[in-house]
Amino acid sequence: MSETQTDRTLSSFTKHLRQTEISLPAHLITTSLNELNGKSFPTTRSEAWKYTRLTKLSKLSPTLASKQDGTNGTPFAIHSTGNFLVLENGAIHLDASRFETVTGLTIKRFSECNAEELQHIGSLLTLENEPFNALNTAYLQEGIFIQIADKVQIEAPIELIHLLSKVECSATIRLYIHVGKFAKAEMTIGTWAAGADKSILNAVTEIHVGEGAHFTLQKLQCEDEGNFQICTEEITQDKDSVFTMHTVTLNGTLVRNNVRVRVNGTNCETNLYGAYLLKGNQHTDNHTVIDHMMPHCNSNELYKGVIDEQATAVFNGKVFVRKDAQKINAFQSNGNVLMTDTAAVNSKPELEIYADDVKCSHGSTTGQLDEEAVFYLQSRGISERSARNLLVEAFIGEVLDKNDNQDFVAKTNAILNERFGWER
Amino acid sequence: MITIKNLHASIDGKEILKGLTLEVPAGQVHAIMGPNGAGKSTLASVLAGREDYEVTEGSVDFDGVDLLELSTEDRAREGMFLAFQYPVEIPGVSNVNFLRTALNEIREYRGKEAISAKDFMAMVREKSAIVELDPKLASRAVNEGFSGGEKKRNEIFQMAMLEPKLAILDETDSGLDIDALRIVANGVNKLRSEKNATIVITHYQRLLDYIIPDVVHVLYNGRIVKSGPKELALELEEKGYDWIKAEQEAK
Numbered sequence: 001m002s003e004t005q006t007d008r009t010l011s012s013f014t015k016h017l018r019q020t021e022i023s024l025p026a027h028l029i030t031t032s033l034n035e036l037n038g039k040s041f042p043t044t045r046s047e048a049w050k051y052t053r054l055t056k057l058s059k060l061s062p063t064l065a066s067k068q069d070g071t072n073g074t075p076f077a078i079h080s081t082g083n084f085l086v087l088e089n090g091a092i093h094l095d096a097s098r099f100e101t102v103t104g105l106t107i108k109r110f111s112e113c114n115a116e117e118l119q120h121i122g123s124l125l126t127l128e129n130e131p132f133n134a135l136n137t138a139y140l141q142e143g144i145f146i147q148i149a150d151k152v153q154i155e156a157p158i159e160l161i162h163l164l165s166k167v168e169c170s171a172t173i174r175l176y177i178h179v180g181k182f183a184k185a186e187m188t189i190g191t192w193a194a195g196a197d198k199s200i201l202n203a204v205t206e207i208h209v210g211e212g213a214h215f216t217l218q219k220l221q222c223e224d225e226g227n228f229q230i231c232t233e234e235i236t237q238d239k240d241s242v243f244t245m246h247t248v249t250l251n252g253t254l255v256r257n258n259v260r261v262r263v264n265g266t267n268c269e270t271n272l273y274g275a276y277l278l279k280g281n282q283h284t285d286n287h288t289v290i291d292h293m294m295p296h297c298n299s300n301e302l303y304k305g306v307i308d309e310q311a312t313a314v315f316n317g318k319v320f321v322r323k324d325a326q327k328i329n330a331f332q333s334n335g336n337v338l339m340t341d342t343a344a345v346n347s348k349p350e351l352e353i354y355a356d357d358v359k360c361s362h363g364s365t366t367g368q369l370d371e372e373a374v375f376y377l378q379s380r381g382i383s384e385r386s387a388r389n390l391l392v393e394a395f396i397g398e399v400l401d402k403n404d405n406q407d408f409v410a411k412t413n414a415i416l417n418e419r420f421g422w423e424r
Numbered sequence: 425m426i427t428i429k430n431l432h433a434s435i436d437g438k439e440i441l442k443g444l445t446l447e448v449p450a451g452q453v454h455a456i457m458g459p460n461g462a463g464k465s466t467l468a469s470v471l472a473g474r475e476d477y478e479v480t481e482g483s484v485d486f487d488g489v490d491l492l493e494l495s496t497e498d499r500a501r502e503g504m505f506l507a508f509q510y511p512v513e514i515p516g517v518s519n520v521n522f523l524r525t526a527l528n529e530i531r532e533y534r535g536k537e538a539i540s541a542k543d544f545m546a547m548v549r550e551k552s553a554i555v556e557l558d559p560k561l562a563s564r565a566v567n568e569g570f571s572g573g574e575k576k577r578n579e580i581f582q583m584a585m586l587e588p589k590l591a592i593l594d595e596t597d598s599g600l601d602i603d604a605l606r607i608v609a610n611g612v613n614k615l616r617s618e619k620n621a622t623i624v625i626t627h628y629q630r631l632l633d634y635i636i637p638d639v640v641h642v643l644y645n646g647r648i649v650k651s652g653p654k655e656l657a658l659e660l661e662e663k664g665y666d667w668i669k670a671e672q673e674a675k
Contacts, residue, residue, distance in 0.1 A: 370514075375474060375496065375512075376514070377526070379472050379473075379497075379499075379500055379506050380505075380522070380523070381501045381527075381530040381533070382497060383529060387497075390521075394514070394515065394516025394517045394565075
């Protein structure tokens with residue numbers, strides 16, 4: 001029996017949550033509360049959620065859970081050197097973190113920011129008809145402000161560890177990252193779960209990549225099956241900047257990634273790479289937007305997925321080229337391998353071009369492993385299992401190999417080995 | 425080496441092999457010729473273990489083991505090798521990586537230790553020289569972007585690496601120019617020994633000028649209908665297959 005929509009109101013979801021105590025600009029809080037008040041979760045009738053059902057999520061009434069004393073972040077850390085900051089159930093956990101001062105790098109809580117700094121937060125985030133963004137504003141638990149000074153190069157990647165460790169809890173976190181002019185930095189975000197179930201992470205990351213700056217963000221999404229994750233990345237690029245993002249999704253009952261890059265300067269480069277390897281009843285939904293607002297820019301987007309058992313995936317990639325954004329090279333590609341008859345994917349690459357002197361392409365392929373290739377490998381003495389692994393690795397390797405961060409790749413490979421028995 | 429008795433095989437309910445009997449002893453090269461549709465490639469596929477084909481009757485003894493009971497990979501591990509008529513392109517899987525996996529799985533099956541990286545690379549250099557395969561191709565993705573001749577040379581290179589007891593060459597000569605044909609045939613000849621056997625499946629006598637067979641068989645309508653010395657191939661080249669067909673219909 002289908003339940004009525006009113007059973008799944010946002011207010012039933014937020015009833016155990018607390019309105020934010022962070023001094024965000026007041027009009028954002030007001031708008032967010034208006035967006036949530038009396039509204040329901042989006043259904044598959046709305047275009048943005050057409051292939052992702054929020055039914056299971058909307059039935060939850062998560063609580064706020066605190067961090068635990070004995071938590072150690074080290075086992076979750078992807079990098080052996082450099083800083084890592086642990087956020088457990090949405091609460092900052094300094095005892096579990098590893099922190100050293102780095103010249104030119106400021107990391108502080110929103111509560112430590114001055115009014116001028118706070119003005120930037122949320123300024124480009126859409127709240128209208130975006131309930132998760134509204135939740136991330138009105139019910140924000142913790143905010144981290146990261147600033148990389150002009151002309152500074154941060155050697156070790158800045159690492160953030162999201163850890164869910166309680167049942168049916170909610171973690172609502174905002175990051176604001178400002179990459180100064182001509183600066184260069186790399187950030188790694190890992191999302192993990194230990195002892196959590198039916199818990200949800202709602203993370204919004206706002207990134208401003210300054211003129212001539214280089215910034216790389218890599219995400220490893222490894223929450224246990226049973227937990228939910230809604231991630232939104234809102235990126236603005238100034239001229240001559242390079243932004244690269246790797247999103248690797250290996251676990252989680254429902255993972256939704258919303259990425260929007262506003263390329264608001266000339267001579268920029270934007271790279272979005274995604275890999276999702278799913279099994280069981282997992283569902284991963286990647287929504288991306290690259291908005292070319294200025295001329296003479298390049299963007300590359302490659303997302304690939306391997307979907308096993310009953311898992312499902314969605315890819316919706318949009319590339320806009322605005323009217324005066326001439327001389328744009330934009331490439332977008334999505335490829336999927338379905339390992340079983342019950343696995344499914346909905347892939348929708350979209351291009352909207354309003355300029356007339358551009359080079360853009362997009363494509364999407366979905367299929368099974370090439371059985372002729374499996375037979376060929378078997379005929380050389382390779383077991384069927386190894387043959388399939390070789391083919392899957394070759395397929396997904398194309399996107400995983402785009403990442404030259406060895407620690408990140410090693411951790412990914414270790415988890416793939418653990419979960420799928422793959423040796424890479 | 426291999427003894428095939430009264431082999432019947434069908435695909436989608438249609439019988440292709442209709443009681444094929446063939447024996448190839450160690451140290452010999454046997455050629456199987458025949459008109460299109462006679463069942464030549466079906467024989468290769470059935471021996472390699474392609475699942476699309478159903479064996480309904482008969483037996484295949486491969487050096488003392490019941491071949492039909494084995495999976496495709498175990499047939500390879502027992503020492504069977506099929507050179508494909510149409511080698512498959514496998515993007516992203518490097519030739520050497522795949523061959524090393526294959527070699528080590530075969531060695532494990534035989535209770536041997538994995539080959540060291542150094543020994544393996546030395547072997548790649550030595551064996552690729554046999555078929556004059558550019559060592560650069562050895563490290564490229566399997567067959568991807570290879571010319572027709574390079575693909576066939578790659579098949580023989582793999583055969584050299586895996587050192588099979590029985591090699592089945594399925595129309596390896598098709599589409600090759602004289603130079604490529606000579607290189608491929610030289611490779612096969614260099615690998616011939618008293619301990620292994622080769623079955624050469626071909627439509628044309630031309631290949632048999634380079635790989636001299638001990639016996640030539642004619643496969644027609646799913647059975648071996650005639651066997652003879654290498655001169656039989658020349659006779660077929662000259663007279664075609666019509667006289668065979670006529671002979672069979674007269675029976």
